[in-house]
Amino acid sequence: MFEITDPNNIQLNSEGQLKHFITTEGLSRELLTEIIDTADSFVDMNAQQVKKVPLLRGKTVVNLFFESSTRTLSTFELAAKRLSADVLNLNISTSSTSKGETLKDTLQTLEAMHSDMFVVRHSDSGAAHFIAEHVTPNVAVINAGDGRHAHPTQAMLDMLTIKRHKGDFSPLVVTIIGDILHSRVARSQIHALRTLGAAEIRVVAPNTLLPRNIEALGVKVFTSMESGLKDADVVIMLRLQKERMKSALLPSESEFYKLFGLTNEKLQHAKPDAVVMHPGPINRGVEIESAVADGPQSLILDQVTNGIAVRMAVMSMSMSGQMTEKNLKTEA
């Protein structure tokens, strides 16, 4: 675990612009809205015949994955390439750390290659923050998921998906269901939804998969699907993080599905036009019924598409924030 200090001290430059993206926590509504609006522009661009723009031409993006994730790595790689950056993918768990290199050594080596951006995924909470504190100036750090702490780009792609389908956040009841305890996605979603002004945020989970004091994040807690789903506008399912569970927190997957799996029958408690989301990869028949995952209310594939756009937005905004700060320092 790494220590996490005030995230805004490190995420924003002196002009209040994004220069690292570590967490959605503490960022202003204006900045989150700017991320959504910029990403929205990239969604349209990604649907065009030519899907590449020169915003990060000449920049080098290093995907620094200490924890493997094919889907997240792919979307970050594609996002960087669509911004015309050069991309280096490093799976650190199987290379440098096994040779005894420390994290700081690894960073220094990569900085010596004149990298401009690190996209960091790590199993320890606070790792991206630690790296942002220790990189040389002008290198942007994007958190691609750290321990149980944060997964801000996943949260923002969910916000973009909600915005594109529901418009305004203020009347929305959003229900997040599943393994809240181990979910960095849920934490980032809750912070973003609160800042964007969602009317009500609910979490639904068995007691063993709920963090202590989760209410302090401003959510209503339910342990029954029926009451948690009642009149919901947005239903967000989470993946069971079995790899992060240190002990048996569930009696069985089939028991979990019976009580907390989303079926069409349970979905009837939500509003008729409710949308269903899941960060993927989905465990069919564990978290969600196939008929729901592939059904008309599902936005799961939209989330994947929007994920590339959000990562393009965050990468271009943070690189712009880095360059603005550099220019300000040069002028001073």
Place this chain on the structure above:
Amino acid sequence: MVSGTLSVESLLDKMLSELKTLLIHRQIDAPLIIGIRTGGIWIAERLHTELALESPIGTLDISFYRDDFSQIGLHPKVQASHIPFATEGRDIVLVDDVIMSGRTIRAALNELFDYGRPSSVTLVTLLDLQRRQLPIQADVYGSTLSLGPNQQVKLTGPNPLELEISQKD
């Protein structure tokens, strides 16, 4: 130095006449018109109607191609460009409201060439502010305009199309 509001109708008539002559001279009988957002699209629509072209209008938003990205960042709410035809080997008429430094047109040409290699590009602008920083010139323009150091010009529209000249804050 001028100030106030200017009608663009007489300028459009002049531009249309010169564009028709130029297209005949260049033996272009089926041009494709592309307007640069926002003002350029309004001008392009007027030229498109007057030339009675059958092909649709293309639109370019050059925000992702600007060379001052590092200074001003990325404007959120960029609208995607829309080129509803193949540009390869075609004759393009590229339309903007104002040419000043030439950087917008450079960005537009860069984006345009990502769609293919046109046979030719003819540049049409309503106003030439004659403050060029790049060697790019309009083939057809409505008028030149010399603004004072604290003045700016803005095209409002689309109906009516008017030029507003004002003092900067």
